[in-house]
Amino acid sequence: MLQELSIQNLALIENLTLNFKSGFTTLTGETGAGKSILLDALGLALGDRADSALVRFNTPRADVSAQFDISALPQVQNWLQENDLDDDDLCLLRRTVTVEGRSKAYINGRPAPANSLKELGNLLIDIHGQHEHQSLLSAQEQLHLLDAYAQHPQLLNAVREHYQHWQQLKRRLAQLQAEQSDFQSKLELLNFQKREFEEVQPKEGEFETLSEEQSQLSHANEIKQACELGYYALEGEQGATDQLQRAIHALEEIVEYSPALQSVIDQLNSALIDIQEAASETQHLAERIELDPQLLAQVDERLHNLFALAKKYHLEPEQLVSKHQQILADLANLEHSDIELENLQKQIEQAGSAYQQAAKALQDSRQQAGGKLSRIVTDGMQHLGMPNGHFEIQLGAAQAGALGIDKVEFMVSANKGQPLQPLAKVASGGELSRISLAIQVATSEVASLPTLIFDEVDVGIGGGIAEVVGKKMQQLGSRKQILSITHLAQVASHGHQHWKIEKQTVDDNTFTRVSELSENERVAELARMMGGLKVTEQTLNHAAEMLAEAQKTA
Known part of the structure; x- marks a missing residue:
C-alpha cells in the first residue's frame, strides 16, 4: 500500500508530502490545478523516463520519494531480498532529476538503476489511464490474472512439473545424440x-x-x-x-x-x-x-x-x-549408450504425452473461467457507461512452456458495430480506465496488486453511470487501496477520503497545494464540481445529500 508521496521542486510543487490511507481516495480540482503533476511525480518514483522539463524553475533538481507498506506483499519482499535491498516491512522508492537532465534512483536508500524501480513498481501499483504502468495490457499479466481468477494452482503446478521433467529428458537426449555424432x-x-x-x-x-x-x-x-x-x-x-x-x-x-x-x-x-x-x-x-x-x-x-x-x-x-x-x-x-538412447526416447514420448494431458486440463479450466469472467466484465462495462460494450477472453495456441500451451488475450469492443480488438489497442484513456475498473472489480479477490490509480475514469460519462462508477470504486476500495482523479461529483462523493488539488499564487510565484477535505469542505468541493460558476444554497444542499447517500455504504 502507498503510504507517503514526498515531492520537492517538481513543476509547480515546491515542497509537498502526502500521507495516504487505505480504501478509496478521490482527488479533485479545477482544470490546470496540477492533478497530472501528482501522476508525473509518482511515475518518476516508479521508473518512468526522467524529463528535465519537470524540474521547478530556478531550482537545481527535483526529488520524489514514494513509501510503501509491503508487510502483506511476500512477492515484493522476496524481490527485495533477492536483490539485497530489503528493509523490514517498508519499501522506499526515490528519484532525483537535475535541471541538466541527469537522474538518480534509489531503493531503500541504496542506489539502483531506473529499470529496477520500474520492475519493482510493477509489483506495487497500477495506473489505469496511462499505458506506462498498465499491467493489464501485458499478455503475461492477462494470463496470470485469468489463472488467479480460475483458482487452479494444482493444475498449474502439474503442468510446470511435467514440463520440467520433459525438458530434462530432452536435454539428456540432446547430450547423448551429440555424443553419438562421433560415436x-x-x-x-x-x-x-x-x-x-x-x-x-x-x-x-x-x-x-x-x-x-x-x-x-x-x-x-x-x-x-x-x-x-x-x-x-x-x-x-x-x-x-x-x-x-x-x-x-x-x-x-x-x-x-x-x-x-x-x-x-x-x-x-x-x-x-x-x-x-x-x-x-x-x-x-x-x-x-x-x-x-x-x-x-x-x-x-x-x-x-x-x-x-x-x-x-x-x-x-x-x-x-x-x-x-x-x-x-x-x-x-x-x-551401452544405444540402449539408453532408445529408453530415453520412450521416456520423452511418455513425458510429452503426460505434459499435453496436464496442459489440456489447464486449458479446459482456463476456458471455463475465461467464459465466466468475460460475462462478468461485459456486464460491468455496460453498467459503467458502455451499454454496447463487450469483453471476451480469447485463448490462442502458444509454444509449450511451463505455463501451458495457451496464449491469453483480453479482447474488447466498447461501441456497437465495432469488432473485438485487443485491450492494448483501446484508444480512449477513459474507456480503458472503465474497462480496467470492470476487470479489477470482477477479479478483486484474486488480483495481486495492492494499489490502483484511475486517471479520468469518468471521461464521457455522467449522471447515473457516474454514480455506478463511484460505487464500483468504493466497492473495490474495501479490498484494495484505490486512488481516482475525477471531474465528477458523483464519483468523488463515494471516496472514503477526498483530496483537493489547487493552485495558489504568492509573491508572483505559483504553487500547487494538496489538502485533505473535511466533511464540510467536501460538500463545498462537490458543490463546485456540480454548480459551475456560481454555487447556490440549493447546490450545497444537493451536494450534502449526495455525499450522505454515497457514504451510507462506505
Missing part, C-alpha cells in the same frame, strides 16, 4: 587406449616396488662392498667387538675394588650384543646381494614402459591404474 571415433579411440593399457598392464603399487628394486640392483656392488667393510670393522681383527671385549675384561678384573663400575660393564655388554647383531645382519645382507645385470635390465625395461605410458597420457605413473579403469568404464558406457 565411432570415440569407440575406436577408447578401444585403442584399452589395448595400450592392456599391453602394459599397470598394477596397483607396482611402480613404487619396482623403483626400490631398481635402486638396489643398480647399486648392488657398492652395497655389497659397504656391507663387507662394515662387517670387518665390527667383527674383524681389532674391530669393534674385539675392542669392547677387551674393555669388558679389563673392568671385570677390578670391579671388586670399585663396584660402581658394574653399571659400566652392563652397558658395554648390552652394546656388545647390539653390535654383534648388527654385524650379523650386515653379513647376511652382503651374502644375499647378488650382481644380476639381467634382472636389472628387466626392471629398467618395465619402468621405462610405465613411464612412457604415463607421459603419453600426461599422468604420474601412480595414476595409470585409475586411468585404465576409467577407460574401461567409458567404453562400457559408450557401448
Whole structure:
C-alpha cells in the first residue's frame, strides 16, 4: 500500500508530502490545478523516463520519494531480498532529476538503476489511464490474472512439473545424440587406449616396488662392498667387538675394588650384543646381494614402459591404474549408450504425452473461467457507461512452456458495430480506465496488486453511470487501496477520503497545494464540481445529500 508521496521542486510543487490511507481516495480540482503533476511525480518514483522539463524553475533538481507498506506483499519482499535491498516491512522508492537532465534512483536508500524501480513498481501499483504502468495490457499479466481468477494452482503446478521433467529428458537426449555424432571415433579411440593399457598392464603399487628394486640392483656392488667393510670393522681383527671385549675384561678384573663400575660393564655388554647383531645382519645382507645385470635390465625395461605410458597420457605413473579403469568404464558406457538412447526416447514420448494431458486440463479450466469472467466484465462495462460494450477472453495456441500451451488475450469492443480488438489497442484513456475498473472489480479477490490509480475514469460519462462508477470504486476500495482523479461529483462523493488539488499564487510565484477535505469542505468541493460558476444554497444542499447517500455504504 502507498503510504507517503514526498515531492520537492517538481513543476509547480515546491515542497509537498502526502500521507495516504487505505480504501478509496478521490482527488479533485479545477482544470490546470496540477492533478497530472501528482501522476508525473509518482511515475518518476516508479521508473518512468526522467524529463528535465519537470524540474521547478530556478531550482537545481527535483526529488520524489514514494513509501510503501509491503508487510502483506511476500512477492515484493522476496524481490527485495533477492536483490539485497530489503528493509523490514517498508519499501522506499526515490528519484532525483537535475535541471541538466541527469537522474538518480534509489531503493531503500541504496542506489539502483531506473529499470529496477520500474520492475519493482510493477509489483506495487497500477495506473489505469496511462499505458506506462498498465499491467493489464501485458499478455503475461492477462494470463496470470485469468489463472488467479480460475483458482487452479494444482493444475498449474502439474503442468510446470511435467514440463520440467520433459525438458530434462530432452536435454539428456540432446547430450547423448551429440555424443553419438562421433560415436565411432570415440569407440575406436577408447578401444585403442584399452589395448595400450592392456599391453602394459599397470598394477596397483607396482611402480613404487619396482623403483626400490631398481635402486638396489643398480647399486648392488657398492652395497655389497659397504656391507663387507662394515662387517670387518665390527667383527674383524681389532674391530669393534674385539675392542669392547677387551674393555669388558679389563673392568671385570677390578670391579671388586670399585663396584660402581658394574653399571659400566652392563652397558658395554648390552652394546656388545647390539653390535654383534648388527654385524650379523650386515653379513647376511652382503651374502644375499647378488650382481644380476639381467634382472636389472628387466626392471629398467618395465619402468621405462610405465613411464612412457604415463607421459603419453600426461599422468604420474601412480595414476595409470585409475586411468585404465576409467577407460574401461567409458567404453562400457559408450557401448551401452544405444540402449539408453532408445529408453530415453520412450521416456520423452511418455513425458510429452503426460505434459499435453496436464496442459489440456489447464486449458479446459482456463476456458471455463475465461467464459465466466468475460460475462462478468461485459456486464460491468455496460453498467459503467458502455451499454454496447463487450469483453471476451480469447485463448490462442502458444509454444509449450511451463505455463501451458495457451496464449491469453483480453479482447474488447466498447461501441456497437465495432469488432473485438485487443485491450492494448483501446484508444480512449477513459474507456480503458472503465474497462480496467470492470476487470479489477470482477477479479478483486484474486488480483495481486495492492494499489490502483484511475486517471479520468469518468471521461464521457455522467449522471447515473457516474454514480455506478463511484460505487464500483468504493466497492473495490474495501479490498484494495484505490486512488481516482475525477471531474465528477458523483464519483468523488463515494471516496472514503477526498483530496483537493489547487493552485495558489504568492509573491508572483505559483504553487500547487494538496489538502485533505473535511466533511464540510467536501460538500463545498462537490458543490463546485456540480454548480459551475456560481454555487447556490440549493447546490450545497444537493451536494450534502449526495455525499450522505454515497457514504451510507462506505
